[in-house]
Amino acid sequence: MPITRTYLAKRILLLFLVVFGVLIISFIITRVIPARPELLWVGAHARAEQIERARKELHLDEPIYIQLYYYLVDFFRGNWGVSWRTRQPVILDIVTSLPATLELTITAFILAFIIGVILGLIAAINYGKVVDKAISVLSIIAASIPVFWLGLVLQTVFSIWYPVLPGGMRVDPSLVIETGFKPITNFYILDSLIQLNIPVLLDVLKRMILPVITLMMYPLGLTIRMTRSMAVESLQEIYVRALEVWGLPRSKMLYKYVLKNVIAPVIASLGLSFGYTITGALMVELIFVYPGIGYYVGMALLSYDYPAILGGIVFVAIIYSLVNLVVDIIHAWIDPRVKF
Amino acid sequence: MKAVDGVSFTVERGQIHALVGESGCGKSTVLRAILRLVDVYSGRIVFDNVDITNRGESDLKWYRRRVQAVFQNPQGSLNPRMRVFDIIAEPLRLHLKIPREEVLSRVHELTKLVGLPESILDQSPQSLSGGQAQRVAIARAISIKPDLLLLDEPTSALDVSTQAQILNLLLDLKEKLNLSYVLVTHDISVARYMADTIGVMYLGKIVEKSSADTVLSEPLHPYTKLLISSALLLEEKSLESTLKPIGEPPSAINPPPGCRFHPRCPYATEKCKREEPPLVTTGKEHFVACWLYV
């Protein structure tokens, strides 16, 4: 077990440092770049006295380090400002829209992982053959495809031209009313299972198909490539060769030795691709009108809702750092060779 | 952490002092300390009656001009992104501030002096053979006519025939330019061939030192004896394999208590395990650190 308590403590300390840095960067974005943040704050058609009041409220009449102090204090008190668009506290908006994004990204990740490892192994076994080449091309395309474009194409084809799948929203609102579905955790799959509300569950799943496919492309491409190259390498290793000579069944060999070597690096690379996926969610949710964090930040961008943009971005950055931490720990746990 | 502890020696002008020991004993660290590439926490480095131990880089320019070095890995000590000409010319330009034509003629002179064809001046270091590269390194080192040259295993990366050529070149240059050398080597035969005085190091400490003849003909310390006998018996085999095998590999950073050599020493006593022997003289400028001679 290479994960020691000091290692954990060090990583958590680093996490705090990073959060602090993220906050400072966003502070710079809010306060230093736009010449008049109070104008951003009060919004359109504001009168002079409102602007003056905003200056006081934002402590803009104070020196910059005092402003930073207030910013940090407000942040840790959960006071992230009020969204101009929804007129709700940003933190509340974020917390309510988080489960939707998690539901989407986690599903996309699990699928990308399973399908990616399987396809990657198939490619590695058939190294150099047509199957391998086909899978390699698929993986390159999957990793290169512009998320927003794929989303639009899927939506056009499957919900406009051949309307077989719904092209937006998490759940049909009338179904919610008809069946009396109540969001509890805001993870709709979980909520509908708890309430044994099958129509809602099916609807939720149906509506997740297109966004999940769009979102999983990048991690899928990455997983296939990673699995393939790792598996090819470990298939080359002498001890695996030797096992082949000893007559161990191919499938067992693959499972016992190759898979073991492949899993850890694949998880590490998936952790890396989480960053891309979460920003992909921004566009995917916007296109599929899927009310998660991505949709929230995306709408905020389109309507220049700065408190929401920055709140959302800071939040996502923190989540991202947390995920990286977790991935590193998992990586270290699975693969004891990794030293920190 | 101490990599090197209690190493003390003096080099006279025109002399060659050799530090001998197996790899990892800290002899390179000593060299690097003299060159001020690593920091020295205690002890002193005195050059020409000037203490340079704690001087800043800006105060060392005169020292750099007078002390130069040749490293173990000839190719690795040359910047792969520079032409051979520029490598040799660099110290000249930096220290002597002489006009371009003179640099040119000096470089050509140096090239001849170290026995290199002029055609290599336009090449990149990667295209040189090991011997050629070492000659380039030597040319660079002597270009500004230093007083002291530090040689860090100058031949260990070369094949046997080239080794002899380089050693001869170095001896030659010493005479011509009135240089002093500090030579670091694991190869006692190289030391025998070159050195006026020899210090034997074991795990960061000097265990025996005297003139080369004395050390080689009447070695006192068991380690020195072992070193010489193994070199005589097994020219080609590495020194380590002839020593008594032990559990933990010896480390200069975390040396065993008492006499550092005691785990491997055939004469070790209880005292050797507890107390470290001092460096004592046995007359005739012959020093040894072993309880057998106290």
Added chain:
Amino acid sequence: MGLIPRDFFKFLVKRPLYTAGFIIVIAFTIIGSIAPYILTKPEDAWGVTYDLNKAFQPPSLEYPFGTDAYGRDMLNRVILGSRYSLIIAVCVVGLSLIIGVIVGLVAGYLAGFIGTILMRLTDMFLAYPPLLLAVAFASVLGRGVLTTIMALAISWWPWYARLMYVSVNSVKSAQYVEAAKVVGLSKFTIMAKYILPNSLIPVVTQSMLDMGSAILEASALSFLGVGVPPPIPEWGRLISEGWVYVSKAYWITFFPGLVLLVTVVGFNLLGDAVKEYMNPRLRSIVAKR
């Protein structure tokens, strides 16, 4: 082509997929460079005229990519768009490379206090998911080609700083660096003449391969409405412009996206080719088979 070793081409020829990637990249670079001179309908491409009678024409011989809501030929707009993608990608990568290399070099070589500060700063920037920081900056910097480049470069340089840092750390203990110190060269000279040229290769190689991602991210910014302004026919912007018409004129979004996809695939294929070429272990495996 002096930069590319000759046997790289030999290596490419044996692998049609990589060759395709190479050709795509070359074609993109050439078209992007000469785009303004090969337009058949420059006024459509630059958006200086419009003709509503020709709006929403489906793809045909005359308009291979169809026309948009203003009756402008999409093919010409997509071609001109390649220029902006190229400019943005080159500038973003170039700018980030300069910043990243300087930061990585200074942090790596000077180590100590300045180095720690610089690397912690880099870590803070790296704590943002890719693109997100660019989105944040672009949203406050305003919309334009220059601001898009700046916003992307701000989020991009830390990756190169990290890479450069690692590279510098492996170079700085090299014997020729010690030799240079012994010669008595100043820290700055050593940094500029010894460390920099010897640690640059991996970073520069990586940056060349990142062009595809830069193009993709620039398009994403434009798609989100924080990238380049109209009437510039940047691909991401074309896609987002066609978004509302998708049910009646799919081609406005389809073709720019397809071209974008092909370009990025090209860069990624070339990237794989270079990686495989430079990784002798992988190559030896290939050779054995």
Added chain:
Amino acid sequence: MIGISKRILALFLVVLVIAIAIVSMVFIYRPPPPPVKKIITYASLSEMTTADPSTEFSNSVLWLPLVYETLLWYNPLTGEFTPGLAVNYTVSSDGLVWTFYLRKNAVFHDGTPVTAHAVKASIERTITLGQGAAYILEPVERVEAVDDYTVKFYLKHAAPLNKILASPYAVYIFSPRVAEHAGAQNLTDPKVAEWFNKGNDAGSGPYRLVKWDPESEVILEKFTDWWGWKEVGYPLASPNAPDVFIVKIIKDAVTQERMLRAGQIDIAEYVPPETVEDFGKDPNYIVVKTPSFQNLLLLFNTKKPPLDNPLVRQAIAHAIPYEDIVKVARAGLARVASGVIPYGMWGHFENFRYEYNLTLARQLLAEAGYPAGINKTLVLVYTAGDIYEQRTSELIHSSLAQLGITVEIRPLSWEEQWALAQKGWEDPNAAQDLFIFYWWPDVLSPITYLYNMFHSESKSFNLCYYENKEFDDLIMEAYSLEGVNPDKALELYRRAQEILYRDVPGVGLWDMVDFRVARSKIGNLDKAINPAIPTAILAQVLDVRG
């Protein structure tokens, strides 16, 4: 290794069990019986805000006029008043005392009859709380309940109280028993507001609030005891009005479109304008268009060369393809503006359009001294993210290119756009050349357009930096005469607009047309829309067939 295989087996079993459970439950599930009532679902783009009739001044105005009533109703397009809770009213000759006579058969949803005391209490609560739109009641000095059905308003100064009491905000009448319901001391106790915001209502309108979920839906049910259902010939009631009226919050236009097509909603507040034409052609849907008082303006920087030259401004005004802009930018859902006051508003005149004529424009430009175009890039700023402004900018860019004028389109956030424009007052050269933005009225008078954008003292929004004493005097005089001598005021407003037409400090580009798309079974939709209450659908007027 064995550990992993066991874990995978366990995982597989769990997945299998869940799958079987899901499949079996699908077969057991039976859908609920279809409802028999007439239900109409209306999709709103925005969330509801509060439910307090005295203070609400935002999105909830969408349903408030269905649940609460005012003394009168007013239609700004026709200028007509319709009786509400008051059947009649008189005004003293000095305009300071207004007497309203209430109908005798009106009851609140809690059973209390609507009396003059309720009116007095409601209006007084609004005035005392002083929140939201309470300022519109500023002229009211006191309210007196003469008897159960007569209420007198005494004013501090003359004001059109009939219009004020027909507002969609602040003047709703509610049951005075709310204090009792809420367990409060008096009506201004915060507990009353709390009680309202829990989703309780105390109105007298045709619908009762039965579900209040401001973030997802509001459900209204017919109040069968409403007086309007029984009164024959009352224009604001229909015998086929829906029994249940649901307001669903669907924040996205595309989704509203899809849900409408899928039959999940009956009326959409907003669908992408590009799809409205298709809906219009489809017999299954009806599209109702109404004027909106929002318009899009283009303001010139009249202090910065070359736009400081009125001839150049005129040339540009004639080089803007108004018709095409309306067609592309708004998919036809706008009307080419005539002047800066929108169509449908009092003070609007039809003869202030600039002809789109490039020959004339070139001529004017040559006359101004620029025969070969302008050798300077003009910066046009618009609010980034607004696709209609974006498309408008693109067309202006293309069209001016024909004149040899290069326009750089610069999308900015509204705040940046406005901050940039503010610089123009100190240094016109530091500001933009062309500025595109929307205006919508804060008061229903031409003055809001003429003063804010063109009066020399309006530093916040006069972003053409236009200064013209004659114009300033004209509009201020017109405004002061509006209540006393409307004809004279109208004439002065016309003259002021003539000055603008000549000087061209800015041009109106289009007047927005509001639209609703509904399933064609819904009749009377046009009558259910009142431009003064733009988001509301007066469900009691709807004629639902089938």
